[in-house]
Amino acid sequence: SYRWPKDSRFNLAQLMSGGEGTLAVLTDIKLNLVPQPVKTALAIIHFNSLREALESTPVILQVEPSAVELLDNLGLTLCREVPEYARLLSYFVEGQPNCVLITEFYGQTEAELQSKIDKLQTHLKREKIGFTHITPAIDPELQTKVWTVRKVGLGLLMSIKGDHKPIPFIEDAAVPVEHLAEYVTRIEKFCNDLGTNVAYYAHASGGCIHIRPLINAKDATEVAKLPKITEFSVELLGDFGGSFSSEHGDGRARSWLNEKFFGKDLYGLYRQVKHTFDPHGLLNPGNIVDAGPMTENLRYGAGYRVQPVKEHLDFSEDMGFHRAVEMCNGAGICRKKTTGTMCPSFMVTRDEEHSTRGRANALRAALSGNLPHEELTSERMFAVMDLCVECKGCKAECPSSVDMAKIKTEFLAQYYEKHSVPLRSKLFADIAFWSHLSSGFTAPLANFALRNSLVRWGMEKFLGISRRRQLPPFAAVPFTRWFKQRQQQRATQNGRPPAAKKVVLFNDTFNTYNYPQVAISATEVLEAAGFEVLLPGHKCCGRPMISKGLVNKARRAAQDTINRLAPFAEQGLPIVGLEPSCLLTIRDEYFDLLPHDKARVKLVADHCFTFEEFMAQLAEAGELNLQFKDEQRHVLLHGHCHQKSLVGTVPSKQTLGLPAGFTVTEVDSGCCGMAGSFGYEAEHYDVSLAMAERRLLPAVRKLNDEDIVAAAGVSCRQQIKHGTGKQALHPAEILRRALK
Template structure:
């Protein structure tokens, strides 16, 4: 293990702990510096380096880790998705990451409506498992695609539908846990006799039962007086649950305890019937307080959910690639939206409920407009924007960030408008702007003031705001946390909120479960000040590497790294593209967040500056496929591909450029020679001796078929081509990429014929390779030379307004995305603006009335796999629209990345991962389609992967469009 800055005695202790764990753990034990840094943060403002990380394979590993922690007298900290907003999952402890292996559904009982699961199971994955049974797990956090059930139990999470389903506490039936002495116990409803037996036990479990029963009875009156009488309260311990006439169930104390009392290894959870139909009425307001005041009347209509979001969130959504496409339901520029959802057994039933609300809205003049969403895709779009609220706010550029410290207050819903007015007055006095969104139905609003934690005065402002808001919460008999928990941000307020008597009872609860204070200490009781262990603080400093790419739009390279807020959207697995390597490995190191944390550690001095060109950072970034999905799907728009390009440039300048990088980076040169020497080159390239030699010398996996060279290149064909028909619509430049020139010229040929049939004269200019292969391999200086030559060639056309049309998304979009960053010139920006994918161009011309094509009406079916760069920068909507225009009944695979990523899938150390990524969703979807379905993919790498693994030939959109044209 690496022990930078550690005393010799502490270093030896950590080595002993690591050795002890490795002897006993069947899972993974990681004590290296980078692994510790990756687990030093979560989605909060805090950073504490752990002692080490254990990734248990089964509950025996958990028990062994707890016993080791007890033996060495060091803390233990259970962790799920690391999405905690208050710092619950960071600490100087042995971190247990349950998300990689302990993530199974163990049992589902459809008749009795319950399931047994492991704590690392993600909420959306549980719902995907039980949805075919007509069931769901009720609490639904905005982080449902990466939040684990164990984390929801530890936090007592709720979500948008808590109005209907309540909190996680209301759905926990039974927990299997390990106590601080390593003993395994089951916590469930006990009869009077069973409770008596537990109380009589002469062990830690017995002591806990005796103490909780005593404290609940002794403090019954104080509990009634001090606990907020609202549904949304998760601060402190749930001692109030034991003052109610219910069967004694100690799981209710563990829920919401943030890992400070016990470690959950299995949970029996209640399930609920899934509504058959849902619909939304989205009401628009010119004033956000008016929206909150209207919510009381709307609640009388018994909605399924009632949520609010403000103008700041909507404005940020407009600037986000993914969210901007979902905003079709927004009318005008509202100050606030209320999203009112109804559920029922039939579509007619929910339509009736929406109609009733509309009559109420119009009679009482509620809002200035409303949009109804009945179709599932419309409902998903609205919820997508609402769930993205947190991430969108965190993506605000600059040093002032929306910080989570008073973002989870809750009061009685009827008091909410007045409470928010007072809250806003406090922020105004402190000159603090904030974003507002949340669960107005239950009085819990998420308000995040923008604070610059790099400035001492701003940190003091944060403390002052927190202090005043705590007093405001007390005045309104509310809670400082309605669902996000105490953690490091709020635990220090618990004595003030609950009073000294109950706070002392909390301490006794903690001691009864954890006499040696080893279970995630410093949370809920005996917490440090909220300003300790800040990730970004006045002491935080970064150094800035000199970059070849332009990062000024992000505020510099370090600021581009700091765009990552830690919220972990990159850990989702079921949909989208981000992050393909995480989806396949389930390893924090191979998530966008993990990579950003590693880069930030180097830039901020947590590890030496020389690591910026070091092997360990290279390993962390190595499995980034440069798909750009994070640029679109990360709500904060972290562009990890761009960061990796820059890193690789520095890394190879320091360590030398490998042979394989030279081969792949200069692929145009080799392809040109390959075509000249074809067919001999095809025989030679794929001969067994050559494949063995390529694997030995350059690490090109011999299992992967190499692309074939065309004897007649597209350039050869075009030189001899004589267009037929009229060229009445002027010029169009065809940017013929390397692959469609030398490997699959049929694509460029059919694109040319299609454009000519559309009435354009196709110009094929002198050019170089776009530079994409060089950029991907860290050869930025060579890529810049190519970019400059290409812009010089293309600029005269762009200046005249001539469109530059490309066929390979990764190549054409290099002109749009990387050229302005490489060259930083107005000419490159103009070329970028005039560059279009073929489908974009055809659609633009048709919609402008300048183009009409006659297609066969044979009703063929098509299955589209979108290219990653296209999905991130353009979207697949133009391709879908053009295919439908051509008469195809087309559906799109939610396939994520194909796993090839240019050269990545050819590389020996990456081949298996490349195959695993494709086999997750893409290959099964293609194999499930009938032979009559045309598989369409614009990327050559995508088509290669589909043919290699699914044994189907996918075609480029240009090819299938040309097939459909009436000749």
């Protein structure tokens, strides 16, 4: 290594930041961080047009906000189409504005923040700015809702279906804010004249609106628009004194225009610097200087063709299986290593092949002819897909919402058309049947066999079920029998009068035949909340079959479940589930399995809630009056992956925090690694445990004996027990134990 002599004329840090990896390899970086603000507040300013919003930005900046972010019309429209986000929008968007500017202030106290928002309002009125409404957000919870929408608005934008995608090639330009409205309007007009729509997001305050024209990169005419739009943008930037790249860098999309933009002299100096640091052109070649055309090395390009497949699941919303795969834009957020759920298999293997992107790229290569088409169902492709635990982390965390869990199910269905289904997959897919058979009178014998080392050796040898795992025990009294006996008892004793409110308890296989105490606890909590509990009759929901790619079987199970639940939904009764993956299958995969019955699936799905969602809703509506013991407990929450992806953990935290003395903390655990049957499979045992050892198991080991671990997922509870010896509880059990 070489130490640069101290010389105030040089700031190597700036040079390295701007160098975009073309000058050196950095092994150690020291960052100067700024302290977090004590308090923040937002003012959500509504406008009738984008131009008005952008023209008002310099005026807004006069009252010194810390940030001004745009949520444009397309972002608002996409959010309104998703019920969950439409609900969030209703907290802070009034009427139907064209767009909003989310304006943030820092301060020491709420009073100070309120006065800043008042000052903003007065200032905008005095300056005759044509806003239609301002929603103040001082409450941190409301601010979280606003930022959630802003974040998902971007996600929804990036996950637009079809071949026209909002492509980031001029999105990093910035102009002095006084020219922002003019710059954006002229770019939009230029694009519209070419027949191209544009999407926007980002930082109005910095003069940087990320403009993304919607381009079909598989079509030659559309590809030809890329350099045209870029050159027009560069000309405008020159006129307005703007910058071509303001926060993301030049990269391959923009470097080709650097000579034109900066002029020959400056560009010549850039080349000299590059040559001085990297005389052999090894570091990030083709960026900043000596770049090729922007249409070189496109992900798709005009010659891109796919060979479609006959699909087993409904991919009509994605416009085909291949387009669901193509949702991956290659940005590689799925290679993150420390936070969130996506992608557990990459986090433990650090191998591109086992990332969401690696899988999408492999499938795309086979679909588009870069690999022979037969590779789509080859054993090598099976290996690429094998460690995907179908956690749905990517569905929620990937900016393009790549849904690899669904893609894997379709892949397995395609694969099993060419290869036989292993016996182990058939056994796990039919777990409801085996559980029914092995519980009750046969439970002692079945449990003895499962504990027997010879049987376990045989299961590993002949079925590939790890002998290091203990399969869940079968209940001598399944939940359904307990429930029936209690009803009979009550009938003979002329028991309780029927409650005015009714709820359907969707009793899944595991909480019926393996862990009936969970369903019993839920029944007792719901009854304490004033409900009469109804059971819809137990059959498998199809979740284990979906995981194994046995789609036709899963479809029959889904149809049967809808037939059983629809009459309850038609009466408007809530349907509450305990195992997140089973309940949420109804809200997610059933739409893909039963496209011919979408209306009834929607009706049922709209009435389905996790136990925690249901409790939290009752509490929010002031309709929950449970009496809890007076005790102080700490609860560590581990969210189930599907729950985190589709619902979030807020309802779980609200539910577990219902007893006044309970404090709830959540571990950023990612996937527990068990993933249904995955962790039981002998060849997956080590990977499964490595996933849990990343954050979940160490966090549990740090707890005191009296601390409670909450986990709604049955396999999560098994993994925690296996890895730490600590018995985690379902939130229903925790509430039941806390009741007076």
